[in-house]
Amino acid sequence: MMTEKEVIEKIRLLRQIKPEKKWVFLTKERILGKEPIFFPFLKPAFAGLLFILILFGLSFTSLPGEPFYLIKKLVERGQTVFVPEEERPKLELDLANKRLEELSKIAEKNDVKKLAPAINEAKESVAQATKNLVKSKKVDKEIAKKALELEKKKKEVEASLQTKITEENPAMVVAKYLIEDFEKRTLTKDQKQILEKAKGCFENGDFAKVLELLLTIGQ
């Protein structure tokens, strides 16, 4: 059982919730008009803000194994923590797509040094996306589209690297949930045919095709 003091200490952690400096500055300007600042870049606060913006800017394009990559991951993780539970699978799929995109760029450049960290990042991210999908047990059209994009990208990267990145498969999870969902619905004759075809593709492990087919039913 926590003491009152411990609870108060925990409450005070919330002081770290702060608005973005840029927003604070722009809102004040919007309400009160522009303040005459002649050499803003000489002010320490501006220099600090500029430095952070440059740092963030550099980090957004960085790849695994590069110095600013940690900042990029830190910012992304910061975003995921406060995203609503039901939105998390979409965000994790987006992040997994990003990791595969990074891996694809590294593979294209044949940058051997960065290849191992990039594969690990992609592997972890795809596993995280799968975990979230299994946990949420809910899929919608947007998730299906993102999972399809991820599956295609994964296949593409695996073909280029000539190796399997991971056994985890978000597309399979989404395909399974979608099939189960459509089986419970009343479908037209054509839709039933598409569903049967999709089930066949699922058996053959062609999850991208399953998603493509089932997305046509949902339209």
Place this chain on the structure above:
Amino acid sequence: MDKLKKEFSKIYDKYVEKIFRFVFLKVNSKETAEDLTSETFLRTWEVFKNGNQKIENVSAFLYQTARNLITDYYREKGKAQIISPDLGRPIADPRQNLEKQAILNSEMERIRKALSQLDEDYQNAIIWYYLDELPIQEVANLLDRTVPATRVLISRAIKALREKLEKV
């Protein structure tokens, strides 16, 4: 006008973080918190510059305006006040290392979740007294209660939060 602007500029700098945090903890969305905070200061500035209605206590006026806007927001949207989080990233501190930040974020989310499950008066009492460190008299005024009644409320609020934290 310049004098008024200068004066209000100081008020803005002093309270913007507190009002943003207060709103954010109620709406759980960075964008909505930004909109409502901005509107809070805009409305206060309108009253402040016109001088028709004297603002006795700026902090109380700001919190009350923010509360009204939050109520209007939920009324318009037809939403319940307890909703799931939808935060952008107002708190990522690049100075912390990744592991520390992750632990901190998860702990903050736990507290935020527990706090959001309390009654509105309990939430406000905790935010104003422990987070924003307003004097007890001011918290009492904001809650429209006597000081002893406010002390009791704060004590109950902490107890309720502790119970929620055990469950979250």
